[in-house]
Amino acid sequence: MGKTRYELNKELAQMLKGGVIMDVTTPEQARIAEDAGACAVMALERIPADIRAAGGVSRMSDPAMIRGIQEAVSIPVMAKCRIGHFVEAQILEAIEIDYIDESEVLTPADDVHHIDKTKFKVPFVCGARDLGEALRRIAEGASMIRTKGEPGTGDIVQAVRHMRAMNADIRRVASLGEDELYEDAKRLQVPLDLLRYVHEHGRLPVVNFAAGGVATPADAALMMQLGAEGVFVGSGIFKSGDPARRAAAIVKAVTNYTDARMIAELSSGLGEAMVGINENEIALLMAERGK
Amino acid sequence: MNVGILALQGAFAEHGAVLDRLGAAHFEIRQRRDLKRPMDALILPGGESTVMGKLLRELDLFDPLAEQIRKGLPVFGTCAGLILLAREVEGGDPCFGCMDISVRRNAYGRQLGSFYAREDFSGLGKVPMTFIRAPTIKSVGPGARALASVDGQIVAARQGRMLVTAFHPELNEDTSVHEYFLGMVRK
Numbered sequence: 001m002g003k004t005r006y007e008l009n010k011e012l013a014q015m016l017k018g019g020v021i022m023d024v025t026t027p028e029q030a031r032i033a034e035d036a037g038a039c040a041v042m043a044l045e046r047i048p049a050d051i052r053a054a055g056g057v058s059r060m061s062d063p064a065m066i067r068g069i070q071e072a073v074s075i076p077v078m079a080k081c082r083i084g085h086f087v088e089a090q091i092l093e094a095i096e097i098d099y100i101d102e103s104e105v106l107t108p109a110d111d112v113h114h115i116d117k118t119k120f121k122v123p124f125v126c127g128a129r130d131l132g133e134a135l136r137r138i139a140e141g142a143s144m145i146r147t148k149g150e151p152g153t154g155d156i157v158q159a160v161r162h163m164r165a166m167n168a169d170i171r172r173v174a175s176l177g178e179d180e181l182y183e184d185a186k187r188l189q190v191p192l193d194l195l196r197y198v199h200e201h202g203r204l205p206v207v208n209f210a211a212g213g214v215a216t217p218a219d220a221a222l223m224m225q226l227g228a229e230g231v232f233v234g235s236g237i238f239k240s241g242d243p244a245r246r247a248a249a250i251v252k253a254v255t256n257y258t259d260a261r262m263i264a265e266l267s268s269g270l271g272e273a274m275v276g277i278n279e280n281e282i283a284l285l286m287a288e289r290g291k
Numbered sequence: 292m293n294v295g296i297l298a299l300q301g302a303f304a305e306h307g308a309v310l311d312r313l314g315a316a317h318f319e320i321r322q323r324r325d326l327k328r329p330m331d332a333l334i335l336p337g338g339e340s341t342v343m344g345k346l347l348r349e350l351d352l353f354d355p356l357a358e359q360i361r362k363g364l365p366v367f368g369t370c371a372g373l374i375l376l377a378r379e380v381e382g383g384d385p386c387f388g389c390m391d392i393s394v395r396r397n398a399y400g401r402q403l404g405s406f407y408a409r410e411d412f413s414g415l416g417k418v419p420m421t422f423i424r425a426p427t428i429k430s431v432g433p434g435a436r437a438l439a440s441v442d443g444q445i446v447a448a449r450q451g452r453m454l455v456t457a458f459h460p461e462l463n464e465d466t467s468v469h470e471y472f473l474g475m476v477r478k
Contacts, residue, residue: 003407
């Protein structure tokens with residue numbers, strides 16, 4: 001009797017709950033994030049806003065750069081690989097990354113298949129816009145889910161849409177009769193056992209974070225009040241006027257996400273937020289990648 | 292009995308679920324005003340000790356909690372909670388620093404080093420132990436005593452009414468370690 005690697009990986013996500021995971025591109029940013037109270041950092045060469053601006057093919061970061069960040073901080077370090085690029089994932093496992101994000105932020109390497117994440121010892125987090133996507137990723141071996149949102153925009157609308165869609169799906173599945181689950185599994189294209197779990201527990205079988213477009217303490221608290229168990233902040237911090245202060249404010253807003261008076265204090269005099277772009281101003285919808 | 296659970300970050304809800312099963316009342320501590328409630332014991336959960344240490348100070352929770360622990364409030368720290376209580380933290384600063392133990396953070400390395408074991412816990416027999424990027428206790432000073440070891444590393448200790456585990460009893464079905472703690476509180 002024991003515990004599977006998969007269970008231990010789901011449990012690491014449990015330890016991250018109530019926390020903020022921040023995108024960083026250098027060891028110095030990683031230290032700023034850790035000092036500001038990040039519960040983990042996401043190491044990547046370019047933050048989503050810059051990936052969006054640069055265009056072209058976006059790939060896994062240089063392992064040497066990721067190693068530099070691993071050495072700079074004591075908190076867990078995550079890194080992104082392209083959807084379906086299992087060799088990038090193997091490389092990240094080889095450098096003992098704490099969590100791999102199979103991410104739509106990078107250019108997909110496979111437009112049909114995601115990585116078979118059950119073949120890996122390190123944990124994976126994947127983006128999802130609704131319950132069907134979430135359960136498909138979990139079936140492939142993801143041990144943590146996040147909303148896709150729309151990365152690099154500073155626009156929260158898509159993350160809200162995805163979290164609400166997920167919650168609505170979960171409530172609906174919970175209300176189904178047991179004999180109705182078979183048809184629903186077929187319709188959602190998900191395994192029956194995972195759908196049963198959602199039906200019985202009224203929640204995903206793994207931790208669910210918000211991501212994609214969080215730029216302010218209020219955005220972070222909004223996602224927490226909508227049911228997120230923690231928040232990823234990408235471009236929102238290091239594209240803002242005062243990253244250290246904004247990062248610390250977002251961390252506190254996630255801990256005390258229902259205390260409007262405290263969030264008012266935290267939001268005061270934070271300097272410029274990232275400029276942001278609206279979803280109808282952008283040519284590339286990253287959330288459309290990897291269904 | 293009412294148990295306060297530090298709920299700044301991490302797996303605090305899991306401790307609440309265990310206490311529910313044991314019929315012990317509990318409440319979350321997220322800010323100073325939460326300390327107005329009467330508290331018979333405190334749980335410091337797993338999560339990131341750097342995050343909790345920082346938020347304890349910035350949310351003005353550090354002084355009142357340190358004071359209560361010093362006055363004998365029973366406290367149970369798991370994983371990150373253990374680090375918060377230790378007098379000495381290798382390569383880092385102690386937080387409450389009230390327990391006579393020296394700890395090594397991330398002693399088993401990164402997530403690939405996380406593991407599960409069933410080992411003896413003093414007076415409880417074999418207990419399931421889940422280690423997630425866990426610390427170990429390098430040494431136990433004269434004031435404290437070791438309660439469990441895995442592969443020669445100390446993973447649980449007690450000093451007076453302070454209890455710490457490097458593993459996560461809140462992640463398993465077995466409630467014996469929490470019962471042990473509630474027993475300490477009742478004495």
